[in-house]
Amino acid sequence: MTTTAIEAEGLVKTFGDNRAVDGVDLSVATGSVYGVLGPNGAGKTTTISMLATLLRPDTGTATIFGHDVVREPFVVRQLIGVTGQYASVDETLSATENLMLFCRLNGLKGASATRRTRDLLEEFSLTDAASRPLKNFSGGMRRRLDLAASLIAQPPLLFLDEPTTGLDPRTRAQMWDTIRRLVATGSTVLLTTQYLDEADQLADRIAVIDRGRVVAEGTGDDLKSSVGQQSLQLTLMRPEDATAAADTVQGVLGVTATVSPEARRLTVPVADPARVTELLVHLRTAGIDLDGLSMDKPTLDEVFLTLTGHDAADQAAPDRADSPDLEEVSA
Amino acid sequence: MTMLTTATATAPGTAGRIVPGAERTLRNRVTVGQAVSDSLAMARRGLIKIRRTPEQLIDVTAQPIIFTLMFTFIFGGAVSGDIQSYLPVIIPGILVQTVITTSAVTGTQLREDMDKGVFDRFRSLPIARVAPLAGALVADTVRYLIATTLTIVMGLLLGWRPGGGVGGVLLAGLLVIVCAWSLSWIFAFFGVIARSASSVQGISFLVLFPLTMVSNALVPVDTMPGWLQGFVNVNPVSHLVTAVRDLASTGSMTGQVGIALASCAVVVAIFAPLAVRSYMKKA
Numbered sequence: 001m002t003t004t005a006i007e008a009e010g011l012v013k014t015f016g017d018n019r020a021v022d023g024v025d026l027s028v029a030t031g032s033v034y035g036v037l038g039p040n041g042a043g044k045t046t047t048i049s050m051l052a053t054l055l056r057p058d059t060g061t062a063t064i065f066g067h068d069v070v071r072e073p074f075v076v077r078q079l080i081g082v083t084g085q086y087a088s089v090d091e092t093l094s095a096t097e098n099l100m101l102f103c104r105l106n107g108l109k110g111a112s113a114t115r116r117t118r119d120l121l122e123e124f125s126l127t128d129a130a131s132r133p134l135k136n137f138s139g140g141m142r143r144r145l146d147l148a149a150s151l152i153a154q155p156p157l158l159f160l161d162e163p164t165t166g167l168d169p170r171t172r173a174q175m176w177d178t179i180r181r182l183v184a185t186g187s188t189v190l191l192t193t194q195y196l197d198e199a200d201q202l203a204d205r206i207a208v209i210d211r212g213r214v215v216a217e218g219t220g221d222d223l224k225s226s227v228g229q230q231s232l233q234l235t236l237m238r239p240e241d242a243t244a245a246a247d248t249v250q251g252v253l254g255v256t257a258t259v260s261p262e263a264r265r266l267t268v269p270v271a272d273p274a275r276v277t278e279l280l281v282h283l284r285t286a287g288i289d290l291d292g293l294s295m296d297k298p299t300l301d302e303v304f305l306t307l308t309g310h311d312a313a314d315q316a317a318p319d320r321a322d323s324p325d326l327e328e329v330s331a
Numbered sequence: 332m333t334m335l336t337t338a339t340a341t342a343p344g345t346a347g348r349i350v351p352g353a354e355r356t357l358r359n360r361v362t363v364g365q366a367v368s369d370s371l372a373m374a375r376r377g378l379i380k381i382r383r384t385p386e387q388l389i390d391v392t393a394q395p396i397i398f399t400l401m402f403t404f405i406f407g408g409a410v411s412g413d414i415q416s417y418l419p420v421i422i423p424g425i426l427v428q429t430v431i432t433t434s435a436v437t438g439t440q441l442r443e444d445m446d447k448g449v450f451d452r453f454r455s456l457p458i459a460r461v462a463p464l465a466g467a468l469v470a471d472t473v474r475y476l477i478a479t480t481l482t483i484v485m486g487l488l489l490g491w492r493p494g495g496g497v498g499g500v501l502l503a504g505l506l507v508i509v510c511a512w513s514l515s516w517i518f519a520f521f522g523v524i525a526r527s528a529s530s531v532q533g534i535s536f537l538v539l540f541p542l543t544m545v546s547n548a549l550v551p552v553d554t555m556p557g558w559l560q561g562f563v564n565v566n567p568v569s570h571l572v573t574a575v576r577d578l579a580s581t582g583s584m585t586g587q588v589g590i591a592l593a594s595c596a597v598v599v600a601i602f603a604p605l606a607v608r609s610y611m612k613k614a
Contacts, residue, residue: 054455076459078357088451089452099377156350
């Protein structure tokens with residue numbers, strides 16, 4: 001029997017004048033990782049809150065494995081795990097006490113609760129810190145404990161709200177690893193992120209959400225090809241070569257290069273990275289010397305600009321207005 | 332909970348596959364048994380919190396000692412002629428006043444607690460909705476127990492010799508704790524609907540101060556003007572104080588005990604559902 005894990009239609013949630021979620025449709029296949037990509041304030045967390053029965057939608061419907069989130073919230077809660085943007089564990093309790101509490105609340109008693117707690121602490125490398133107060137925990141440790149607490153009941157659907165926001169690259173990679181292993185056990189994951197490369201790395205399908213609406217949906221490749229896949233940045237030794245270089249690009253790849261104002265940089269959309277070598281050979285033959293070159297993946301900003309015609313930072317909160325710089329991470 | 336007990340304790344990615352959603356046995360309601368066990372798990376959390384933050388017990392330790400000493404020596408001579416004969420009047424009065432005031436703190440602390448992220452997780456779990464509130468309230472009976480014990484011990488040190496004996500005093504203490512727990516649902520409700528912890532404190536003080544002062548807790552009623560006596564005599568706090576005095580000095584269950592317990596039942600029946608419903612609505 002194949003049921004879709006999440007089926008949402010026309011979800012709307014308004015806070016005062018602000019339509020935080022403005023008609024979101026989602027369909028998530030069982031066993032897949034679904035990425036919801038968007039800047040701060042786009043409505044990602046509100047959408048998750050409605051799917052996780054934490055908020056009641058103003059209009060629209062959503063089902064989790066066929067169970068309506070409004071009519072059967074208690075059933076839905078037995079099927080989901082939620083890991084919030086901000087670690088939702090008890091600050092005054094130790095890691096062990098937190099996990100024991102959530103084990104008991106999930107119906108595990110005595111020895112089986114103790115065993116599950118011990119296993120999870122080990123799995124998430126928290127054994128050494130198990131009895132330390134949480135206020136001494138690093139961001140990554142909190143996030144791991146939070147995820148561990150969500151996994152106690154082994155829910156078939158897991159909501160991860162910005163699981164790696166604010167983590168350093170190494171911890172982030174560990175988190176990605178954990179998520180991949182979860183999916184391998186048959187879990188369905190819906191994750192929100194502000195990072196295109198994160199959605200690209202983990203998600204089978206991605207929905208781009210902007211001002212409460214889904215503006216694009218598809219696989220990571222679909223999304224990237226909508227913004228021209230990757231781009232090649234060429235820096236010339238001599239600015240006067242710019243026209244000749246642009247002509248060569250046109251001749252070899254059949255695309256128009258954008259010449260930067262100071263005429264030393266060319267940006268070339270690349271559909272097939274393998275043909276870059278060919279272009280470089282032609283440039284050398286033509287006697288055009290390069291000062292530098294790099295292949296860049298599209299950033300969330302570029303995806304946004306292409307899809308919505310406005311900058312991702314438009315709706316970001318002032319304190320987080322920095323657009324994520326992702327070129328290096330997924331290289 | 333079948334799906335959970337049959338689930339293996341395997342960590343993600345090692346061996347066990349997650350049971351697909353469609354193959355699970357699911358219920359759309361909470362059983363009473365689960366509500367009780369969830370509340371107890373929450374109460375255990377509350378007790379750990381109390382142990383971790385002993386500074387929050389200052390009010391229940393200092394207040395009984397200071398108030399008992401203060402009121403006994405200030406009012407003793409004036410009200411009852413001497414301190415010894417005032418003790419049977421004042422100790423039950425202080426006991427009720429102190430423990431009930433303590434129950435208001437529950438609302439304030441609940442408000443602070445609810446602002447933390449962990450309450451989001453509680454709301455996303457398949458647990459009884461009443462558990463996070465009930466658990467906190469049950470854990471707080473420890474605070475009432477401390478206040479009750481200290482007040483009684485202070486009284487005994489000052490020379491209070493209750494005629495009801497050990498049994499009568501224990502029953503009196505138990506009655507006060509039960510009533511404080513019932514009343515704490517009112518403050519839990521305030522805690523849930525209020526915007527901030529300090530506003531809960533404000534509302535609670537406004538309700539409690541007149542209620543505990545305009546009663547027979549500290550002084551005999553006969554010297555008050557008639558209209559005030561009318562209020563004092565219907566004030567549930569007066570009934571509770573009278574019930575505690577009867578239990579402590581004679582060890583007998585009077586009708587007052589029945590009235591106090593019935594009032595408590597009414598308070599819980601009204602405010603527990605109100606508090607839980609508002610808690611659920613709160614985003």
